[in-house]
Amino acid sequence: MSAVVAAREPQLPKEHYLNADYGVRSWLFTIDHKRIALLYLASVTFMFFLGGMYAAAIRLELVTPPGDMFSSETYNKLFTGHGVLMVFFFLIPTIPGVLGNFLIPLMIGAKDLAFPRINLLSWYCYMAGAGFVLYALVEGGLDTGWTFYTPYSTSFSNTNVILAGVGIFFAGFSSILTGLNFIVTIHKMRAPGLTWFRLPLFVWAHYATSLIQILGTPVIAVTILLVALERGFHFGFFDPARGGDPILFQHLFWFYSHPAVYIMILPAMGVISELVACFSRKKIFGYGFVAGSSLAIAVLGFLVWAHHMFVSGLSVYASLIFSAISFLVAIPSAIKVFNWTATLYRGSVSWQTPMLYAVGFIGLFVIGGLTGLFLAALGLDVHVTDTYFIVAHFHYVMVGSVVMAYMGGLHFWWPKITGRHYPEWWARVSAVIIFVGFNLTFFPQFILGYLGMPRRYHYYPDEFQVLNVMSSAGASILAVGYMIPMVYFAWSMRYGRIATANPWPATGLEWQTASPPPTENFAVTPTVDEEVYDYTRPPKEPTFV
């Protein structure tokens, strides 16, 4: 390959999905999964930076011990805004919406998702939800925390709970439609010869994610509906004055919102499997186990929700069982980590940007995952509940791991998406900055929490200041790390070096078509006759261009 390709400069294909049509209408009414992925890319990036600004305000306030920048009420609205934007409008939709949308049809050799119009509808649902939530945030904000605990959210909060609830309802509908589309697509649209055990692990991970989206999201939808009915029409589901049970809300909420964490992390794990295999030049170790562990995490994820409620007055027996099942989640998670590291063993590892992110992911996920075990342990959890230990733990998983994987995936598939390379040097530098900034931001929070600093307060005792200043300093480094890729990704869309069809080179059908791909993805319908991640053979010329 190298001899043939190096001889001539790679050129962009004459016609591809990006230049197939022009104008705003061609984007807003597109049913091409690749274009919809880019619509998601633009919208989730906007929400990410908006949520990031809320985080910046929080970290600024916490530089000094007294609450000197914002009032308590404003601070409540800041961390609520941060949580709602980041969880429902960035972390949950991002990897499925951007990378999943773009790649699943390509990876399985299909022309599109099974329901292209529903795919577009799910983006519009996302946008409608974002509209409601942004309006709620501008029009006075929301102060319930992203968890909307009753009876505060139903009876006492004077902020825009219903508006935000409607927004999350729409976002949930978007998530359900995406999951439905992926499930049907993966079942029915695979290319001839692409059996289940030849599917890339990215696809397996999205399949498991979609199951959670289908089975979990409706429950949060109906829960929001009940909160809205109670708040708006004085129904009494969670009102203790009428015999309703506020704790029931927590059960319903976490029945979705714990699995929701796996909606975030499973696609991230799928990305990491692709990256580790490609940059180790090896078949992933224990393919079947990695695929199966995604499903195991999805199933176990539905049985652990009450570990968020150990201090809510849950019966001790229920707590014991939920604690035990929570520990079990460590098994499939560890299977993945061990299999990734075993894949590295004696591989020809190279350190391009995506691999830096992948290795960073593994490190951060190990810390995030192991501290999860602290929280599954009943006694320890009671000690650190509602402290910064929790905040640090879930940021290691939801930001440290998920965003690292997302960035790694975005770099890895950027040449496929745009047909151009990002600047490698800048990318490596920013990957390192993000890793350093992230750890400096969140590792001190483990210590703060363990020492007893509660979350959701805008003032704290003087002795916590050093660690808080470290955390805020880390946040500013992290912000720089996130902004550099914004600049060079935008730059590379016009000026980046032109990429070949398979620049890394990697296995997988998405690399067997042009970069960027044509609207119909493949010039001829692909057929698959080789095993998955077959890095033993020399890379072949793209066959389905």
Next chain:
Amino acid sequence: MSNAHSSALRHHFANLDQQKDSSVLGMWTFIVQEILFFGGLFLVYTIYRHEYFDVFEACSHHLDWKLGAANTVVLIFSSLTMAMGVHAAALGQKKATAAWLVLTIVLGSIFLGVKVVEYTEKFEHHLVPGPHFLPPEEAAHELKIQPSQTGQAQLYFSLYFAMTGLHAIHMIIGIPIILYLAWRSWHGAYTPAYHTPVELTGLYWHFVDIVWIFLFPLLYLIGHH
């Protein structure tokens, strides 16, 4: 494969079989998420019924089980007419399909009409939860419960309105879709080879009916009448 070039075939499918399989699986997946959607409410119902059974039983007497039973029959018949509509579509009888679908809409509308009567009656008797609910003394007299149980009675009626309301919204969404199908069918859009929309809407309609089959005994028939 024989219909590979049918006008109904969308560009990204290889053939009509694949297209139909995908659509049917999609609808079943949608129904699965609907089950979870209603499931949350059924869970809330189960817990409070277990907790406050006496109150739920007393309040249940204030629903008109005769109207509920009549509506159950109406809905079962609408499922039958829907099934006949799908059958007629599969045979390519476009006018018969349209007729069965219109009949389904008529039956669905009768159901909703009865629901309006029932809801109105609840409003008139101040049985709608919230500030206008019967005050404790009156509630105790009217519903044959203790004054202190008024809040729990509100829970029952909260569940009644939420569950039947959500069910009714699903029917209200279904009716214009069926109307559209009837219109399309009249104009010959469906053939024995391609009538997936009718089949899928049928699945949806049957699901909504089944929800009612559960709602009726759970809400109307607690205890003896």
